[in-house]
Amino acid sequence: MEILQCLLPNPSLLNLKSYEIDLESHQLTLTVSSTQTRTQCPLCGDWTQRVHSRYQRTLADLPCLHFSLILLVQVCKFFCLNSACCRRIFTERIPEVAVPWARKTVRQVQRLQMIGLALGGAAGSRLGNHLGYSSCGSTLLNHLQKLPLPEFKTPKILGVDDFAFRKGHQYGTILVNLETHQPIALLADRKADTLADWLREHPGVEILSRDRSKTYKSAMDKAAPEAIQVADRFHLVKNLSDTLEIAFGNYRAELKAIAQTKNSVLIEDSSETVVVTPQPTAIATAQEQTQINHQYRLEQQRQIKTLRQQRWSMEAIAKELGVSISTVRRYLAQPDFPEIPTRRSTFGRSLIDPYKQEIVAWWNSGIMESKVLMSLLQKKGYQGSQRTLQRYLSLLREAQGLPSAPVRVSKSLPKVVDTQSPPLTPGRAAYLIVLKEENREPEEIELLEHLVLQHPDLAILVDLAHEFLQLLRQRQVEVFDEWLMKALACPIPPLKKLAAGLMNDYAAVKASLMTEVSNGPVEGLNNRLKMLKRQMYGRAGLELLTKRFVMSP
Numbered sequence: 169m170e171i172l173q174c175l176l177p178n179p180s181l182l183n184l185k186s187y188e189i190d191l192e193s194h195q196l197t198l199t200v201s202s203t204q205t206r207t208q209c210p211l212c213g214d215w216t217q218r219v220h221s222r223y224q225r226t227l228a229d230l231p232c233l234h235f236s237l238i239l240l241v242q243v244c245k246f247f248c249l250n251s252a253c254c255r256r257i258f259t260e261r262i263p264e265v266a267v268p269w270a271r272k273t274v275r276q277v278q279r280l281q282m283i284g285l286a287l288g289g290a291a292g293s294r295l296g297n298h299l300g301y302s303s304c305g306s307t308l309l310n311h312l313q314k315l316p317l318p319e320f321k322t323p324k325i326l327g328v329d330d331f332a333f334r335k336g337h338q339y340g341t342i343l344v345n346l347e348t349h350q351p352i353a354l355l356a357d358r359k360a361d362t363l364a365d366w367l368r369e370h371p372g373v374e375i376l377s378r379d380r381s382k383t384y385k386s387a388m389d390k391a392a393p394e395a396i397q398v399a400d401r402f403h404l405v406k407n408l409s410d411t412l413e414i415a416f417g418n419y420r421a422e423l424k425a426i427a428q429t430k431n432s433v434l435i436e437d438s439s440e441t442v443v444v445t446p447q448p449t450a451i452a453t454a455q456e457q458t459q460i461n462h463q464y465r466l467e468q469q470r471q472i473k474t475l476r477q478q479r480w481s482m483e484a485i486a487k488e489l490g491v492s493i494s495t496v497r498r499y500l501a502q503p504d505f506p507e508i509p510t511r512r513s514t515f516g517r518s519l520i521d522p523y524k525q526e527i528v529a530w531w532n533s534g535i536m537e538s539k540v541l542m543s544l545l546q547k548k549g550y551q552g553s554q555r556t557l558q559r560y561l562s563l564l565r566e567a568q569g570l571p572s573a574p575v576r577v578s579k580s581l582p583k584v585v586d587t588q589s590p591p592l593t594p595g596r597a598a599y600l601i602v603l604k605e606e607n608r609e610p611e612e613i614e615l616l617e618h619l620v621l622q623h624p625d626l627a628i629l630v631d632l633a634h635e636f637l638q639l640l641r642q643r644q645v646e647v648f649d650e651w652l653m654k655a656l657a658c659p660i661p662p663l664k665k666l667a668a669g670l671m672n673d674y675a676a677v678k679a680s681l682m683t684e685v686s687n688g689p690v691e692g693l694n695n696r697l698k699m700l701k702r703q704m705y706g707r708a709g710l711e712l713l714t715k716r717f718v719m720s721p
């Protein structure tokens with residue numbers, strides 16, 4: 169008995185009278201009574217001791233080992249003695265144990281709220297059931313709704329960034345205290361007025377860290393003119409990387425030449441050999457189509473699951489969405505599709521890659537029939553299709569200057585060589601430059617050395633990019649003006665455009681070179697936000713999302 173008394177929500181307010189254990193249904197029932205002899209009228213606040221009657225409340229409490237715990241609490245009804253009060257009889261309040269009318273104890277509701285914050289409605293309810301809290305998803309969300317957002321002090325340093333409710337459609341704004349790295353709030357959109365309103369309601373921010381968006385800049389200019397704005401260095405590096413990619417796009421021939429120079433270095437006797445030009449395995453349009461198809465399927469599954477949660481029948485869902493019942497059944501049975509289509513682990517590599525050296529050897533020895541090569545390859549364990557093989561063979565033909573269709577040739581052909589190095593695309597070149605020096609592979613360093621030799625403009629571009637990265641990374645504010653002048657006068661249009669943009673945002677960019685403030689924590693939190701959105705099928709309202717984001721344990 170003594171130990172059971174200790175388990176009660178408030179052992180001084182409740183007194184254990186008896187207990188009952190049901191071994192079959194794993195239920196422990198404790199009958200307790202309130203020890204309060206006097207209480208206050210909830211309306212007028214007057215104290216009273218006059219008992220009207222007694223009644224019993226049934227409360228679900230925290231599960232106890234593998235027993236669910238039910239409290240049968242005997243409480244009183246009291247008379248209000250204040251003749252001026254319009255309440256005559258009222259029920260005894262035990263706020264530390266349970267709020268009026270509740271069927272659960274306060275501490276059980278708190279536990280459910282913690283589960284809901286961490287996992288959301290559906291997953292939270294599943295875990296809850298395993299742990300002995302039987303509560304459906306929507307009840308869990310109701311409990312979350314009652315949870316007030318924590319109070320916060322307006323931070324001195326505020327990080328601002330945007331995030332996608334639905335990529336490409338709807339965006340919001342995320343606010344983070346950069347001193348404590350705590351998220352503070354989510355705003356419903358990324359409009360200047362919304363941020364300006366928030367800043368006016370919360371005066372006292374001294375430093376504002378943001379990306380280079382004009383909208384946020386104008387909001388901050390309007391609503392917090394005395395605060396220092398800092399352009400985030402992460403976004404500055406990204407601006408540079410995007411600029412480089414565009415700039416390299418105008419020098420594709422030079423990039424291709426580098427790959428070939430590199431290959432020819434590897435081939436000793438270049439007069440009698442030809443080199444296979446590598447081709448990207450997945451072309452952009454195909455990838456885009458995959459993405460579109462996936463988004464369509466994702467949306468369809470969301471709709472089906474939403475309607476099902478609203479208790480629509482499978483037939484009705486099928487009719488509403490114009491799909492077959494078997495599709496509805498299949499989509500319901502499947503786990504939620506990921507936001508991004510899954511790729512095979514060998515994405516970007518062809519099944520034929522491991523066999524290329526052997527194919528080239530056979531090819532050079534005169535075996536050029538695709539059917540023969542296919543049967544040879546299959547013996548070696550090749551799992552790919554004939555089509556994939558033929559695509560590769562047509563590259564070999566192209567390298568040797570043969571027509572694309574197979575023909576009999578009598579003259580002797582140059583030997584082909586496939587060095588299998590990935591093509592140097594503008595994106596890869598930009599990436600190599602932004603990469604910190606200590607993180608580059610020896611081969612990549614060599615590539616960059618070749619790059620600057622291809623064209624005088626490329627040398628200027630790479631030099632200016634490195635200088636910019638260095639002044640960002642080492643906060644060399646004193647050389648920033650000089651760099652800007654050089655970039656503005658350089659012969660590369662995309663870089664000039666970047667420099668002009670930096671000029672327009674001069675104060676914020678310069679400030680980023682003088683402070684340690686960084687939006688890095690905001691980027692990390694943005695990723696957590698993405699995870700929360702996916703857990704709730706992207707359907708969570710702003711309020712619920714904010715709570716889970718700001719208060720998640």
Ligand SMILES: [Zn+2]
Pocket residue numbers: 209210211212213214248249250253254255
């Ligand atoms: Zn009263």
